[in-house]
Amino acid sequence: MNEFDFIEALKTLSKNKDISLNLSDDAAVLNNYIISKDILIEDVHFIYRQNLDDIIFKAVTSNVSDIAAMGGTAKYIMAGFGLSQKIDKKKLIDSLKIALDFYNLDLIGGDTSYSDKFFISITIIGTKNKYLLKRSGAKAGDLICVSRPVGYAKKYLEEELSGKNENRHYRFTAETKLGEYLGNNEGVTSCTDISDGLGIDTTSIAIASNKKIFLLGENLSELSPDLPIDDVLSSGEEYALLFTVNPLYFDNLLKNAPKKFHVIGVVIEGEGAYLLSEKRYERLSKFGFTHKL
Amino acid sequence: MNEFDFIEALKTLSKNKDISLNLSDDAAVLNNYIISKDILIEDVHFIYRQNLDDIIFKAVTSNVSDIAAMGGTAKYIMAGFGLSQKIDKKKLIDSLKIALDFYNLDLIGGDTSYSDKFFISITIIGTKNKYLLKRSGAKAGDLICVSRPVGYAKKYLEEELSGKNENRHYRFTAETKLGEYLGNNEGVTSCTDISDGLGIDTTSIAIASNKKIFLLGENLSELSPDLPIDDVLSSGEEYALLFTVNPLYFDNLLKNAPKKFHVIGVVIEGEGAYLLSEKRYERLSKFGFTHKL
Numbered sequence A, B: 001m002n003e004f005d006f007i008e009a010l011k012t013l014s015k016n017k018d019i020s021l022n023l024s025d026d027a028a029v030l031n032n033y034i035i036s037k038d039i040l041i042e043d044v045h046f047i048y049r050q051n052l053d054d055i056i057f058k059a060v061t062s063n064v065s066d067i068a069a070m071g072g073t074a075k076y077i078m079a080g081f082g083l084s085q086k087i088d089k090k091k092l093i094d095s096l097k098i099a100l101d102f103y104n105l106d107l108i109g110g111d112t113s114y115s116d117k118f119f120i121s122i123t124i125i126g127t128k129n130k131y132l133l134k135r136s137g138a139k140a141g142d143l144i145c146v147s148r149p150v151g152y153a154k155k156y157l158e159e160e161l162s163g164k165n166e167n168r169h170y171r172f173t174a175e176t177k178l179g180e181y182l183g184n185n186e187g188v189t190s191c192t193d194i195s196d197g198l199g200i201d202t203t204s205i206a207i208a209s210n211k212k213i214f215l216l217g218e219n220l221s222e223l224s225p226d227l228p229i230d231d232v233l234s235s236g237e238e239y240a241l242l243f244t245v246n247p248l249y250f251d252n253l254l255k256n257a258p259k260k261f262h263v264i265g266v267v268i269e270g271e272g273a274y275l276l277s278e279k280r281y282e283r284l285s286k287f288g289f290t291h292k293l
Helices: A002-011 A018-023 A051-068 A087-104 A152-161 A176-184 A197-207 A217-223 A231-233 A248-255 B002-010 B017-023 B054-070 B087-105 B152-161 B178-186 B198-210 B215-224 B230-232 B249-255
Strands: A028-030 A032-043 A075-085 A106-113 A119-127 A143-146 A188-193 A211-218 A241-245 A262-268 A272-274 A282-283 B028-030 B033-041 B073-083 B106-114 B120-128 B144-146 B188-193 B212-216 B241-245 B262-269 B272-275 B281-283
Touching: A002 A018, A002 B087, A002 B106, A018 A028, A018 B106, A028 B106, A032 A051, A032 B073, A032 B120, A051 A075, A051 A087, A051 A119, A051 A176, A051 A188, A075 A087, A075 B028, A075 B120, A087 A106, A087 B002, A119 B033, A119 B073, A119 B120, A143 A197, A143 B262, A152 A231, A152 B073, A152 B198, A176 A188, A176 A241, A188 A197, A188 B073, A197 A231, A197 A241, A197 A262, A197 A272, A211 A217, A217 A231, A217 A262, A217 B281, A231 B144, A241 A248, A241 B281, A272 B002, B002 B017, B017 B028, B028 B120, B033 B054, B054 B073, B054 B087, B054 B120, B054 B178, B054 B188, B073 B087, B073 B178, B144 B198, B144 B249, B152 B241, B178 B188, B178 B241, B188 B198, B198 B212, B198 B241, B198 B262, B212 B215, B215 B230, B215 B262, B241 B249
Parallel strands: A032 B106, A075 A106, A106 B033, A211 A272, B073 B106, B212 B272
Antiparallel strands: A028 A032, A032 A119, A075 A119, A143 A241, A143 A262, A188 A241, A211 A262, A272 A282, B028 B033, B033 B120, B073 B120, B144 B241, B144 B262, B188 B241, B212 B262, B272 B281
């Protein structure tokens, strides 16, 4: 059973699709609350090299980003730790405090246990803003936008894996302010964060919205001029926001936004997500991180 | 840093004590919701022997029990899995379905990943009933009660560890109906579930309530006549409810309860929790399961 089939089978255990969003979005929604849960495991998601600040920051970022992707405001955290002998618990508390202060989160619960491999299991609870953003909702004619240049997470990770003492890929931040803004303003039709890669995540919006999406190669190259476009499309764990905007609202939305964002493509009738440039026309679903499971 | 100091340090990261209950209770409380998070790890909390039904049932029970201990009703579950190669994912779905059906839970989210050791990280969300039950609140003169005879979880676990193909210690059930009843009726002054052992859990009520508690040896022996009293006091993961009742409400509470429960001691002014019998007078804090962390 591959990951896809496993998730399809899990969906049969979800009765109330209004809450679970059919396990197809970044988080679950319970009345006014948005809840996300994520696991990070040593030697699967990170390499432990005494870099607790980095690891904890990334674990928290990954969950906060899920709340931002739904236009919510992250507020509470429950932290579960599987702690191996080598983890300095005092240092762990300090690292957790840094991440919680950065994102203004309040610790409200959790669990710890001994474990051979270090792992982190986080539940983040946020509150909804005016609009709940989902992957579904993109309409023909919408513009698809990204909150910042992407592709660098992959580059920095490769630098770490090649043995350089490189921690930049742990330090990407969740787009908390922009997520909150998008959840409070009219005209945003769908949203997700880039966790698996721009190619796969764009495809997920196209599928959920039942629309066709073109990403424009020239726009992407302009944003990340020093990176091959294949890397831009396949770089995961970026935590940039990817969202579609009704063009009638675009100017106003951009003008008042807490940060600049960038148009990288268009939504039309049809299905599938494609890279479109002068020289290429390719399915986007092949670009991105497919889980090992 | 031992477990106690670690949890004390974590408390400094909890700002809103109304929500976290200072990390001192069985779950956190967010408006109308009660949220509990628990991790179970292979070779720490269970031994994997193809017994997925048992393991998943126990993992879910442990979390549902936390909600019952607060007088709430468990409703939603987010399931995180660290899956090693040997886990049959189809079987895992079936096992999860059995547990969710048993407790009438709706799956609303989660996360899965590859992991060397199998582990389960569960977040359960319940709703509050009329009264929120905490460990604090016991008053002098209250009766302390247990929802069923205890001590057998330890006995069954030892049978498994001695090599018998014994799974009974996985099959204890959470007291969902009684928990809901206690949360809806007047006179219950404190409550927890027996997860670390009757001795330690009674002590936790005494400390949180700033009162002294006597457990009566003769009452305990009558309930579990075939077990040594030391085992009755130290058997963990029982998931029975342990609660104190204002004696003015006792008769009425017992008469209408969905199941019989049993008086095992009294609350008086003072501090500490003690076993009191014809032959013994001992501190209860030494009886129970202290975590390896």
